[in-house]
Amino acid sequence: MSAPSGTGKTTLVERLVARVPDLVRSRSYTSRPARPGEVDGVDYNFIERSRFRQMIDENAFLEWADVFGHFYGTAAADTEREQAAGRDVVLVIDVQGARVLGRRGVAATRIFVLPPSRAALEARLRGRSAGNEDEAILRRRLETARREMAASADYDYVVVNDDVDDCVDCLRSIVLAERARAEAMRATASDIAATFGA
């Protein structure tokens, strides 16, 4: 899942994973310092830049990207562990990361979340930063949002986060529909067919 910064994706994903069984959010690694209220090991795994570089060298990332001058990445071992346990994993990553997954042929359903409008996004960003980030950073985030939104056409699904409940309903429908794809249901279908005998 990708969405411009401030679109509300953290809330959406929290609610989505609470409503869908066997669905978990991946916890990214980042070299960005924690914002007030963020907890290491909960919101992100906050690590030093040097440690991040080391993990790149160790090929530890399924994908990683430099966003706003900080590194962000998904550890391959984390998603592998969840998938081996039969769970689907939601990666909340930027458009560069989503492209890397595509290039690497990683099986993924790509969802882009749009804010309802530029004004709504700006209001959210201002509310969240509460004076912690300066105007220049805000401008840069809005400009990045404008550019990122052009990438939404490359995704499998596009949803608008106007009403949070409606948006979560829509995301849940997407996950359930993807799980019901004939391809994904092959083993179940053959198990059921087996109960009919030869």
Ligand code: 5GP
């Ligand atoms: P923030 O600093 O606001 O939490 O996140 C900034 C951007 O980094 C967001 O677009 C977010 O989706 C993206 N991001 C967070 N984790 C990852 C990750 O593991 N990989 C990539 N490629 N982007 C990430």
